[in-house]
Amino acid sequence: AAGAESNASTVSVPPPTKLPCFPLERHHFGQLLVEHDASRNGERTGVSTGRAVRRNVASPSDFHSYLCDKIERARERIVIASLYVGVGSSNATNGASEPIVGASTCVNCKEDALLQALKHASSRNSLEKVQVLLDANRALRNVSFTNKQSQSHGSSPSHIKSNSAEAVFSKLNPFLESSPNDRSSSGLFLFPVNDKRLSTILPSPLDEVAGVFHIKAYIVDDELILSGANLSEEYFSNRLDRYMLFTNGGGGLVDFYANLCDTLCEYAIRYDGRSNTNLSPLFSLKDEEARKLKLESSLLHLFDGNNPAYHQLENNHKSNPVAYAIPTFQMPTSFLGRPIRFQSDKEVIRSLLLSALKHYQSASVRLSSAYLNLTSNLLSVLTMYGGGNNAGTPYILTAGAISHGFAPKENSPNKKTPGFVDKFKATIPEAFLTLMKLAAQSIVNNGGKILLYERSGWTFHAKGIWITENDGNGNRPERIDNPSSSLLATIIGSGNYGARSEDLDVESNCILVFNVINDDNRKEGDDACPIKEYVAADWNNMCEFSNEMAEDVEVADASKKLMQVVLGFMKKYL
Numbered sequence: 001a002a003g004a005e006s007n008a009s010t011v012s013v014p015p016p017t018k019l020p021c022f023p024l025e026r027h028h029f030g031q032l033l034v035e036h037d038a039s040r041n042g043e044r045t046g047v048s049t050g051r052a053v054r055r056n057v058a059s060p061s062d063f064h065s066y067l068c069d070k071i072e073r074a075r076e077r078i079v080i081a082s083l084y085v086g087v088g089s090s091n092a093t094n095g096a097s098e099p100i101v102g103a104s105t106c107v108n109c110k111e112d113a114l115l116q117a118l119k120h121a122s123s124r125n126s127l128e129k130v131q132v133l134l135d136a137n138r139a140l141r142n143v144s145f146t147n148k149q150s151q152s153h154g155s156s157p158s159h160i161k162s163n164s165a166e167a168v169f170s171k172l173n174p175f176l177e178s179s180p181n182d183r184s185s186s187g188l189f190l191f192p193v194n195d196k197r198l199s200t201i202l203p204s205p206l207d208e209v210a211g212v213f214h215i216k217a218y219i220v221d222d223e224l225i226l227s228g229a230n231l232s233e234e235y236f237s238n239r240l241d242r243y244m245l246f247t248n249g250g251g252g253l254v255d256f257y258a259n260l261c262d263t264l265c266e267y268a269i270r271y272d273g274r275s276n277t278n279l280s281p282l283f284s285l286k287d288e289e290a291r292k293l294k295l296e297s298s299l300l301h302l303f304d305g306n307n308p309a310y311h312q313l314e315n316n317h318k319s320n321p322v323a324y325a326i327p328t329f330q331m332p333t334s335f336l337g338r339p340i341r342f343q344s345d346k347e348v349i350r351s352l353l354l355s356a357l358k359h360y361q362s363a364s365v366r367l368s369s370a371y372l373n374l375t376s377n378l379l380s381v382l383t384m385y386g387g388g389n390n391a392g393t394p395y396i397l398t399a400g401a402i403s404h405g406f407a408p409k410e411n412s413p414n415k416k417t418p419g420f421v422d423k424f425k426a427t428i429p430e431a432f433l434t435l436m437k438l439a440a441q442s443i444v445n446n447g448g449k450i451l452l453y454e455r456s457g458w459t460f461h462a463k464g465i466w467i468t469e470n471d472g473n474g475n476r477p478e479r480i481d482n483p484s485s486s487l488l489a490t491i492i493g494s495g496n497y498g499a500r501s502e503d504l505d506v507e508s509n510c511i512l513v514f515n516v517i518n519d520d521n522r523k524e525g526d527d528a529c530p531i532k533e534y535v536a537a538d539w540n541n542m543c544e545f546s547n548e549m550a551e552d553v554e555v556a557d558a559s560k561k562l563m564q565v566v567l568g569f570m571k572k573y574l
Contacts, residue, residue: 086232400452
């Protein structure tokens, strides 16, 4: 009876009328550059200066080094939310408990450095929380040690197997067992987007096609990194992504994302160290509905911008901040059986783009995505830019053939004759190009451009939106040349702006709206501009390795049976 009353009260919670909004001052922005201390033989210090990078863009190596340093030196809490964590070279096993002989000989394995940082931090009882939240299916997917650098899209596992759950849990377990204090919010948590029945029907990795937990948020003490990057070797080396560092609590934004992770962990499965390759033994369906209703109730409270606690945060800050941060959330309709009862990420983004058009006649929009599969919801707004009375322009940037995440790996050790799955995956880059050519017809007609990122030895994974005004008049109009006066807003986070992000995955983006009043009234020497310069440099750096897609670009024959299958699959699942 008590449970029924609880469920009824959960359903009756009113939906929020606005989302939380966090005022950000200059000291709430940081940089991912790592200082070196010569007196310590060049050991990384990971000191945050609280200053935005003026021209340089953080690299995957900077992201890795900074995150490892911060984790090693954590004082209070570590909270990690990601799709998965790389297994490292020393975590590969042969199905037994001992490591594979020679597995740890990988030179400079950055996954190992991250796992060791977690182990080092977990050895200290002084920390209040060490929490890792991963997608359930991906965390339990076995990967082979020899192919671990291809973990982002997987390959058939060989006899050498490990997975993210085993690798991470082995580092956290000493922390969980060493203290009598309440550690209920600490540990490894696996978030199942799909119910367990699907995982029993479809083998890994096919059970991930219907949705995954895709949020990427990395918190250490009072700092937060929002990114689209996962935590594996390629994301630490040569897979281009974006990173935004919020420091000194980010005006409440850091605690907000920590609370979001706590909320999601309450629903997620607490991993107990058992070596499982599917979710069936880990949770029961009998209480799943009640747990989902409780999760929704908690999310409604967290994302209620009318919460008095958020008003207090606004009152604690000066009246003229640099920017405002608005976190968003996306959950598939299939999870609850209906849409979640507050503005979803896709709805907020559409509203933002429409609002910019309404208030700035010369507004332009720039959008990047690794796996661009523009939905009608988004494309219908993008094509308003540059059309009619609007003087702005839409620019779309995505991965070209040689830098596509699904491009065949040149050094792949798999020499067997490719099967249907291999041929299917190999067709995906061409299929994306076909979809882009279809979208290009409406984008180019409005004066826009489709840009393809192609950089030898690199893959492209960066995603984001930049909204500007009164720019694009130079020799390369796609660049943002005067961000201090033209940049209005940007979006950073996990979403790819495609069908999968809108309909299947659990996502979170963060909208940064820059304070125009602050720019108009800033005093000489005011350094709000470097933050905009850093945000613009993200886009401009991608442009340096991009070329406009030719109108006569050759695409694969869409009438071929395999291409028809791939295109039909992609429009719904990628």
